[in-house]
Amino acid sequence: MQKYISPEGEEFIVEEQATNRILNEGIPFIIVDIKEPRLTIKEDDIFVYCNRQGNIPSDNTSGLGLYTSDTRFLSCWELYLNGREPILLSTSAERDYMAHIELTNADISEGEQLKIPQETINIRRLRVLAGGLLERIRFKNYNPVRVELKVELAFFADFADMFEVRGLRRKKRGQLFQPKLDEERLTLAYLGEDEVLRRTEIEMSQAPHWHRLEANKVIFGYKLVLEPNGREVLNFKISPVIGTDKRETPGFNRAISGQRRSYEKWEQSCTIINTDNELFNSVLERGRNDIRALITSSPRGSIISAGIPWYVAPFGRDSLIAALQTLPLNQTPARDTLEILAQMQGKEINPWRDEEPGKIMHEFRQGELANIGEIPHTPYYGSVDSTPLFLLVMSEYYRWSGDEAFIRKHKKAIISALDWIDKYGDIDGDGFVEYQRKSRRGLINQGWKDSYNAIADTNGKLAKAPIALVEVQSYVYYAKKRMAQVFRDLGDEKLSSKLAQEASTLKDLFNAKFWVPEQAFYALALDGKKQQVKTITSNAGQCLWTGIVDDDKAAAVARKLLDPAMFSGWGIRTASKESSIYNPMSYHNGSIWPHDNAIIVRGLKRYGWIKEAEHIAGGIFDAAIFHPYFRLPELFCGFTRRGSSSPVEYPVACSPQAWAAGAIFMILQSILGLTPNASKNLLYINNPTLPTWLNQVSLSNLRIGGSRITITFSRHEGVTSFTVPKKEGKMRIMMEE
Numbered sequence: 001m002q003k004y005i006s007p008e009g010e011e012f013i014v015e016e017q018a019t020n021r022i023l024n025e026g027i028p029f030i031i032v033d034i035k036e037p038r039l040t041i042k043e044d045d046i047f048v049y050c051n052r053q054g055n056i057p058s059d060n061t062s063g064l065g066l067y068t069s070d071t072r073f074l075s076c077w078e079l080y081l082n083g084r085e086p087i088l089l090s091t092s093a094e095r096d097y098m099a100h101i102e103l104t105n106a107d108i109s110e111g112e113q114l115k116i117p118q119e120t121i122n123i124r125r126l127r128v129l130a131g132g133l134l135e136r137i138r139f140k141n142y143n144p145v146r147v148e149l150k151v152e153l154a155f156f157a158d159f160a161d162m163f164e165v166r167g168l169r170r171k172k173r174g175q176l177f178q179p180k181l182d183e184e185r186l187t188l189a190y191l192g193e194d195e196v197l198r199r200t201e202i203e204m205s206q207a208p209h210w211h212r213l214e215a216n217k218v219i220f221g222y223k224l225v226l227e228p229n230g231r232e233v234l235n236f237k238i239s240p241v242i243g244t245d246k247r248e249t250p251g252f253n254r255a256i257s258g259q260r261r262s263y264e265k266w267e268q269s270c271t272i273i274n275t276d277n278e279l280f281n282s283v284l285e286r287g288r289n290d291i292r293a294l295i296t297s298s299p300r301g302s303i304i305s306a307g308i309p310w311y312v313a314p315f316g317r318d319s320l321i322a323a324l325q326t327l328p329l330n331q332t333p334a335r336d337t338l339e340i341l342a343q344m345q346g347k348e349i350n351p352w353r354d355e356e357p358g359k360i361m362h363e364f365r366q367g368e369l370a371n372i373g374e375i376p377h378t379p380y381y382g383s384v385d386s387t388p389l390f391l392l393v394m395s396e397y398y399r400w401s402g403d404e405a406f407i408r409k410h411k412k413a414i415i416s417a418l419d420w421i422d423k424y425g426d427i428d429g430d431g432f433v434e435y436q437r438k439s440r441r442g443l444i445n446q447g448w449k450d451s452y453n454a455i456a457d458t459n460g461k462l463a464k465a466p467i468a469l470v471e472v473q474s475y476v477y478y479a480k481k482r483m484a485q486v487f488r489d490l491g492d493e494k495l496s497s498k499l500a501q502e503a504s505t506l507k508d509l510f511n512a513k514f515w516v517p518e519q520a521f522y523a524l525a526l527d528g529k530k531q532q533v534k535t536i537t538s539n540a541g542q543c544l545w546t547g548i549v550d551d552d553k554a555a556a557v558a559r560k561l562l563d564p565a566m567f568s569g570w571g572i573r574t575a576s577k578e579s580s581i582y583n584p585m586s587y588h589n590g591s592i593w594p595h596d597n598a599i600i601v602r603g604l605k606r607y608g609w610i611k612e613a614e615h616i617a618g619g620i621f622d623a624a625i626f627h628p629y630f631r632l633p634e635l636f637c638g639f640t641r642r643g644s645s646s647p648v649e650y651p652v653a654c655s656p657q658a659w660a661a662g663a664i665f666m667i668l669q670s671i672l673g674l675t676p677n678a679s680k681n682l683l684y685i686n687n688p689t690l691p692t693w694l695n696q697v698s699l700s701n702l703r704i705g706g707s708r709i710t711i712t713f714s715r716h717e718g719v720t721s722f723t724v725p726k727k728e729g730k731m732r733i734m735m736e737e
Helices: 252-269 278-294 317-325 332-343 386-401 404-409 411-425 470-489 493-513 539-546 551-562 594-606 610-626 663-672
Strands: 003-005 011-013 038-043 046-051 065-068 071-074 076-081 087-092 098-104 108-110 113-116 121-130 132-141 147-156 180-182 185-191 197-204 210-214 217-226 231-242 272-275 295-298 301-304 674-677 682-686 696-704 707-716 719-728 732-736
Touching: 038 098, 038 121, 038 278, 046 121, 046 132, 065 231, 071 197, 071 231, 076 121, 113 147, 121 252, 132 147, 132 217, 132 252, 147 185, 185 217, 217 231, 252 278, 272 278, 278 295, 278 610, 278 663, 295 332, 301 317, 301 332, 317 332, 317 386, 317 594, 317 663, 332 386, 386 404, 386 411, 386 470, 386 674, 404 411, 411 470, 470 493, 470 539, 539 551, 539 594, 551 594, 551 610, 594 610, 594 663, 610 663, 663 696
Parallel strands: 682 732
Antiparallel strands: 003 011, 038 046, 046 065, 065 071, 076 147, 087 098, 098 121, 108 113, 121 132, 132 231, 147 217, 180 185, 185 197, 197 231, 210 217, 272 696, 295 301, 674 682, 696 707, 707 719
16 A cells, blocks of 8 residues: 655545546547536636536536636536435536536335425525635425435546547646545545646535545445435535645635625726626626636736636737727736736747747646646747737837836837747748747647637638738737827837838838738738738728728728628628638637627728627627627637528537637727727727617716826717716817728
8 A cells, every 4th residue: 555645744645546538538528428508707816617517527528527727626526415416406607606506306205105306406506716615505495294304425536637538649647646534535546747746625614424445436425314205415515725725715605705705896997887788798897807817816916817617817919909808897817917027028048938038928838747847837938919908008108007117117018029029920031020939848829819720821721931921910010000109109200100100111011022912811820932822801801990901992891791601790700701721610710709800890980990890799788688698719610600590609609718808899899989098088989889689878976097087978869979077087089080
């Protein structure tokens, strides 16, 4: 019998029968077990992903579990009543940190005699996240006689790294230990190859009446005797422990009240948005709460995580775009995100991590596989657009906040990012920023459409690197143009003029090389031989946002985007129905992404294509209404909208997801035409145009620099006007046509 003594002196016995593999290893999780909606709650860096009954079945192949720090701390969590799974009545995770599940019993018999008729026992599962996971299970008897219930709960933890859960095979795993049951506590433990001891501690309000081991599961049993109308409650506290780091978890009621206060505080710090459309208000409220839920703390600070369940981690691109989208709502997430990304900026040439000096990271992971170097995410830098987006968000944050001290603090990071664009981003010196993977474990495609088959020509042939993406050039253009304005404010006229000239040169070169005359549209990319990749995609639509599109080409781009081959009725597809790569059920080649559409809406509005922007905004709003809790998912399928049909879900989309949650705020900013310049104490309102489904919008507590403003927009007979009933500070408001 092998033993392990932890640094704290705790003894564990090695699990001799352990197979040293995760449950269902090698079985693709994607779509295999996505048969019904899932339930997701999150607080800080801990989240639960389970079925609607609240269970994590031991044989699930869809990644269900309790996670923190990129590790699954529960891979099985099942509730049985007299040997049967209870019947689901209802379930809700409308509050991002809490789930409420109502269950009832099936018929319970002994032999051929019916003992307890179905639907006479109510089982209520309430769970809340606060440091750990707290669950309260209440059983209530609605029979006119006393009943005896046999309640069993099964637990197991495989301690799989998130990359294992998603399908990565590894050479060797660490060591699982035998479960330890001490009165009212169960400990599951695993020693990783990184020499870190990970534990799942499960505390019970009462010791189980029996327990047993069965097929990698620990099963607790309780005999509950309920009088007529009687009730019994079982409480559980589940604490993930990494090394010696065990977090404090308050009691159940304190946890709920504490989380409620935290969300109230978040709401008070945000712009208060009210409209005359209650459904739109619900979409806005959902987006605001989801952004709060996705904010995750780390030793470096707080950042918006990309999405649940697969991407609860700091990202470059995703976190930056979500921060950009939500600046009209709250500027703190943008500031915090920029702070962390500046700290993690590339410092050396490291091919394993696709790292280069000045480059902004793509993804950071803290699990076992990252710790032992099996994956390069420590952090990994394989995104071509994170660096220009960092500059864009830095400039946009400055426009909203006027925080010159923050800009000066990060001037070195800004200069390094600009240097990366010119020195490393432009691989072949042709004036465009390209990508080419160096890490064997890195991404082949390194734009936002990063699936392996996303960049393909009209014949379906995959483009060869180095690849210059159309939208990336527009990000670079806008980053240099906007940073030129920032450095002018800082008094650096020389650098300002240099950046402005580089932006102008890039715009001319871009329109010469990316425009496809016979399609009246921009190419998706230039491949390694500088040939145009002419597939019609949504990427070019994002270029409208940055202003890189020549005025004489904007109309053609707008018409192509709104053509039925691109616009489904719900939104703009990622690829045209007429392209060889089109598949409405694919991740990037025909699906619809809310964030992509929000950027396109902003661009159309910039070039004066108001009705077209309204069509897309209306489609995305309608799609949100059809999804649970009015929540926009990461993406949905690109099938054409027909009659009373609803959007077709993409089975493994993250939900909530950061830039989907933020999309509605970017759309609203575009509709209202808000353009701040806090350093000049100015708010420009550019051609506000409320759509037909909005007659009034009120923004209260809108922060721009040191000012707070209340603005009310109204639409009457097709004309939108605004009033400013309240203003604190020196801000001046100017109307621009």
